[in-house]
Amino acid sequence: MSNVATDHDGRPPLSSEQRVYNVILKQAALVDKPPKSRSLPSDLALDSIPVTTKNLLNEAYDRCGEVCAEYAKTFYLGTLLMTPERRKAIWAIYVWCRRTDELVDGPNASQITPTALNRWEQRLERAFEGQPYDMLDAALAETVLKFPVDIQPFRDMINGMRMDLFKSRYFNFDELYLYCYYVAGTVGLMSVPIMGIDPGSKASTESVYNAALALGIANQLTNILRDVGEDASRGRIYLPQDELEQFGLSDDDIFAGVVTDKWRAFMKDQIKRARIFFKQAEMGVLELDKDSRWPVWASLLLYEQILDSIEANDYDNFTKRAYVGKWKKLITVPVAYVRAVVPPSVTRLAATG
Numbered sequence: 001m002s003n004v005a006t007d008h009d010g011r012p013p014l015s016s017e018q019r020v021y022n023v024i025l026k027q028a029a030l031v032d033k034p035p036k037s038r039s040l041p042s043d044l045a046l047d048s049i050p051v052t053t054k055n056l057l058n059e060a061y062d063r064c065g066e067v068c069a070e071y072a073k074t075f076y077l078g079t080l081l082m083t084p085e086r087r088k089a090i091w092a093i094y095v096w097c098r099r100t101d102e103l104v105d106g107p108n109a110s111q112i113t114p115t116a117l118n119r120w121e122q123r124l125e126r127a128f129e130g131q132p133y134d135m136l137d138a139a140l141a142e143t144v145l146k147f148p149v150d151i152q153p154f155r156d157m158i159n160g161m162r163m164d165l166f167k168s169r170y171f172n173f174d175e176l177y178l179y180c181y182y183v184a185g186t187v188g189l190m191s192v193p194i195m196g197i198d199p200g201s202k203a204s205t206e207s208v209y210n211a212a213l214a215l216g217i218a219n220q221l222t223n224i225l226r227d228v229g230e231d232a233s234r235g236r237i238y239l240p241q242d243e244l245e246q247f248g249l250s251d252d253d254i255f256a257g258v259v260t261d262k263w264r265a266f267m268k269d270q271i272k273r274a275r276i277f278f279k280q281a282e283m284g285v286l287e288l289d290k291d292s293r294w295p296v297w298a299s300l301l302l303y304e305q306i307l308d309s310i311e312a313n314d315y316d317n318f319t320k321r322a323y324v325g326k327w328k329k330l331i332t333v334p335v336a337y338v339r340a341v342v343p344p345s346v347t348r349l350a351a352t353g
């Protein structure tokens, strides 16, 4: 199994960041290549799909859109601005990610075993080979046929779910970084080939992939900070153990769930780090194809505001769930639009007067 965590014989172990960067280089090289020629059965060529299958596929894409609208309304609205082909592809990937997450986080999570995840991975492979198991997989299968999406980030997301099955503590940020790549950085890598890089962009492909990875990491770190109380109630602590210790905190403090000055100081530090990842991601949004920028900006700005909300709750993420209110969301959407359509030099000039 190809896994970013594979050890290199005899050489000093690479950090998670270095391992993940190697994946970025590989993904960037793949998307730079001309369209891949997958060895698919000849009846699977896109132009030979019969009309009835096409109708079923369209129904499957519509269903993917509905799921996306149900789980992330604002983001769904943003996808409506993308070209129909891209929008459908993002929905299909969204649904695969949501279904993968539900395996370990959903109502049947207690029944999920490593074998079940292996079966899910086999299903994924079949979809990439053009042999989908159900209609939602068929939408994914068509998507990966149309766009230069590689299987590795998908496999890696399943690896993240495997990690969730046996691991409930993270010794340091290096371990947490790898987990964040698996469950969220991968989403960035899956999305870039769909959203496309602006033909006028001067940025290197790997720098855009790196920004996409950073957005995934930033989102996941934010998600972890928002859900500290909820995760602790399930016996899970994603926060790096060594950093907790540096602030004089232990697992017991988290289970006790009392906001102290030590906790506030610790949280400030964690929020600062998440914001650094959001900043890294921002540079990449400008390089995306024009009509893909708005949904990404909206998603970035909305998720980042969860950090503001944790601050506004005076760092009580034990008993309060940080969220972005309706009005803030409403304001964010046009702000994201302006950022997406106005070149950064103009907004910078406007900001400096």
Ligand SMILES: CC(C)=CCC/C(C)=C/CC/C(C)=C/CC/C(C)=C/[C@@H]1[C@@H](COP(=O)(O)OP(=O)(O)O)[C@]1(C)CC/C=C(\C)CC/C=C(\C)CCC=C(C)C
Pocket (backbone or CB within 6 Å): 071, 075, 090, 093, 094, 097, 098, 101, 183, 184, 185, 187, 188, 189, 191, 192, 208, 209, 211, 212, 213, 215, 216, 219, 220, 223, 281, 282, 284, 285, 288, 295, 296, 299
């Ligand atoms: C435009 C855009 C945001 C596209 C991404 C669409 C997509 C395929 C999303 C899939 C998300 C998903 C269901 C992932 C499964 C694992 C998971 C749940 C991760 C957490 C998401 C937050 O979900 P939620 O708040 O609903 O959490 P709960 O389940 O309720 O706890 C994550 C925190 C991470 C999701 C990661 C991203 C959205 C990364 C987005 C990065 C890009 C789209 C790259 C943009 C490109 C550049 C160059 C910046």
Ligand SMILES: Nc1ncnc2c1ncn2[C@@H]1O[C@H](COP(=O)(O)OP(=O)(O)OP(=O)(O)O)[C@@H](O)[C@H]1O
Pocket (backbone or CB within 6 Å): 070, 071, 072, 073, 074, 075, 076, 298, 299, 300, 302, 303
């Ligand atoms: N899984 C996700 N992937 C990408 N972005 C997401 C995801 N979940 C949330 N977001 C971003 O964060 C925003 C807030 O998400 P949240 O799920 O709290 O609310 P919503 O579904 O957008 O709106 P509502 O509260 O009206 O249902 C989303 O609109 C989206 O932009």
Ligand SMILES: [Mn+2]
Pocket (backbone or CB within 6 Å): 071, 072
């Ligand atoms: Mn959500």
